[in-house]
Amino acid sequence: MxxxxxxxxxxxxxxxxxxxxxxxxxxxxxxxxxxxxxxxxxxxxxxxxxxxxxxxxxxxxxxxxxxxxxxxxxxxxxxxxxxxxxxxxxxxxxxxxxxxxDPAVYGRFTLEPVPADRDVVFVASGTGVAPYVSMLRSYAGRKRWRRAVLVESVREERELGYRAELEALAARDPSFVWLPTVTRAPEASTWAGSRVRIPALLEPDAFARRTGVALDPRTTHVLLCGNPSMLADVSARLGELGFAPHSRRAPGQVHTERYW
Ligand SMILES: Cc1cc2nc3c(=O)[nH]c(=O)nc-3n(C[C@H](O)[C@H](O)[C@H](O)COP(=O)(O)OP(=O)(O)OC[C@H]3O[C@@H](n4cnc5c(N)ncnc54)[C@H](O)[C@@H]3O)c2cc1C
Ligand SMILES: NC(=O)c1ccc[n+]([C@@H]2O[C@H](COP(=O)([O-])OP(=O)(O)OC[C@H]3O[C@@H](n4cnc5c(N)ncnc54)[C@H](OP(=O)(O)O)[C@@H]3O)[C@@H](O)[C@H]2O)c1
Structure with a gap:
């Protein structure tokens, strides 16, 4: 090379x-x-x-x-x-x-700014699920959060990355909920889960009933990873709910990793 x-x-x-x-x-x-x-x-x-x-x-x-x-x-x-x-x-x-x-590692998209007594909502589009899998593999069962929800959005059901592992973790760990949404599943497909885009899943009452997690910035941090337009749309929805973007100068509850 x-x-x-x-x-x-x-x-x-x-x-x-x-x-x-x-x-x-x-x-x-x-x-x-x-x-x-x-x-x-x-x-x-x-x-x-x-x-x-x-x-x-x-x-x-x-x-x-x-x-x-x-x-x-x-x-x-x-x-x-x-x-x-x-x-x-x-x-x-x-x-x-x-x-x-590259022998080096980079970035601040970690749980470092998230206190361990909070709920965490991990939001991914496409391959944006990868960093959360690293976090779940490292921290699940170690009291690194109160409850954790992974919202994973893909176009087709077969694109649900790490599905078997996430289903197994959700089955054995009561503090973890996997919430997949398949946005382009054919009408006639057997997919029985959510089909809406992520912002439509972020209705506080329905979200709390489904996951046990309040979409409340006093108790919850949200991580977003993937497609830039998803990041923008979900950030706007979270802003309506009172969440603020996090930076080192102005700590908030929304942490983002933009893939492109
Ligand atoms: C911090 C960080 C972590 C990343 N981690 C991953 C990861 O774990 N897995 C992964 O698949 N990608 C990841 N990416 C994206 C990755 O770095 C590349 O951008 C991507 O693989 C495309 O590279 P390319 O050279 O093939 O395309 P390029 O020739 O660089 O890109 C062509 C264009 O495609 C668009 N594009 C880039 N990525 C995508 C995408 N995934 N879907 C649709 N359009 C895209 C952009 O508009 C880009 O300008 C990450 C990006 C960042 C910044
Ligand atoms: N068969 C194919 O040819 C094929 C299949 C898949 C991907 N691709 C190409 O590969 C690239 C990456 O595709 P990908 O599926 O990995 O990533 P993607 O386009 O980011 O889609 C992943 C998930 O994010 C959702 N999403 C996208 N924009 C959003 C927004 N603004 N708000 C909320 N949710 C949003 C998508 O919903 P929506 O479905 O509603 O957009 C989908 O559920 C694309 O450029 C695509 O053209 C091609």
């Missing part, structure tokens, strides 16, 4: 659809850096750039779904973006392929 030498191996991939897969990446220098669940790193590859007619190194940010205790092999949940420079090349890779894994 011209700018960054390959320093990791794709050891396994599990395809969910032709455009959605779990990639398992082992760094040559293990263990990988210690990190907080919710932080991100970068994957890189040298790819052919048609616009300049040569190969160029491309790197993009990804949030591990694996817990920081698993630093021999990181797990990433990735959407192939049509025409996307890195992801089109990443989806060509087969186990054994070499790639670049």
């Amino acid at each position: 011209s700018e960054q030498a390959a320093n990791a191996t794709l050891v396994e991939r599990r395809d969910v659809t032709d455009a959605l897969a779990y990639f398992f990446v082992a760094p040559d220098r293990a263990p990988f850096a210690s990190f907080e669940p919710g932080q991100f790193t970068n994957l890189g590859l040298e790819v052919f750039d048609r616009s300049v007619g040569e190969r160029r190194f491309v790197r993009r940010a990804y949030s591990p779904g694996s817990a920081p205790t698993q630093r021999e092999r990181l797990e990433f949940y990735v959407r192939r973006v049509q025409g996307g420079r890195l992801t089109e090349a990443l989806f060509e890779l087969r186990p054994g392929a070499r790639l670049w894994l």
Whole structure:
């Protein structure tokens, strides 16, 4: 690789659809850096750039779904973006392929600003579920929150990432509720759950009945991750409910990670 030498191996991939897969990446220098669940790193590859007619190194940010205790092999949940420079090349890779894994970690999208006596609502669109899986794998059953709800929005039912694991966790942990919504399920499909976009799920009385969590900024923090228009629409809805965005200068209850 011209700018960054390959320093990791794709050891396994599990395809969910032709455009959605779990990639398992082992760094040559293990263990990988210690990190907080919710932080991100970068994957890189040298790819052919048609616009300049040569190969160029491309790197993009990804949030591990694996817990920081698993630093021999990181797990990433990735959407192939049509025409996307890195992801089109990443989806060509087969186990054994070499790639670049940034040895550093970045970001403040963690539970650090959330006190342990609050309820937490994790909101994800698409592959935005990954950082929450890292958090759940790290903290579930450890009293890191009072109650936690994961609202996961996808277009099609088969795109519900980590479904079996989340269903199993919800079945055994009374402090966790998984609330999936499938927005483009065909009318005739067997999907029996929610079909509405996330803002429509955030009606306080119905939400509290369903999850046991009050959509009240005095008791609850909300994390948002994924599509920028989802972030904007859900933030606006939370603003109507009295929630404020969090920053280090002005602490609030809404924490966001924008994927693009
Ligand atoms: C902090 C952070 C963490 C991230 N973690 C993940 C992750 O865990 N999994 C993951 O799949 N992606 C994640 N992303 C997005 C990722 O970094 C890339 O942007 C994405 O994979 C597309 O890269 P590309 O080179 O293929 O597309 P590019 O050629 O860079 O992008 C083409 C265009 O596609 C759009 N786009 C980018 N991502 C998406 C998307 N997912 N869906 C629809 N349109 C998109 C944008 O408008 C972009 O300009 C994360 C981004 C950030 C900032
Ligand atoms: N078969 C295909 O060709 C196919 C399939 C999937 C994705 N894609 C492409 O892949 C890209 C990523 O798709 P994705 O499904 O991973 O991510 P996505 O477009 O972000 O959709 C994921 C979930 O977020 C919801 N959402 C989007 N905007 C929202 C908003 N403003 N407010 C609330 N909810 C919102 C979607 O609902 P809605 O369904 O209501 O938008 C969906 O439930 C897209 O650009 C898409 O074109 C292609």
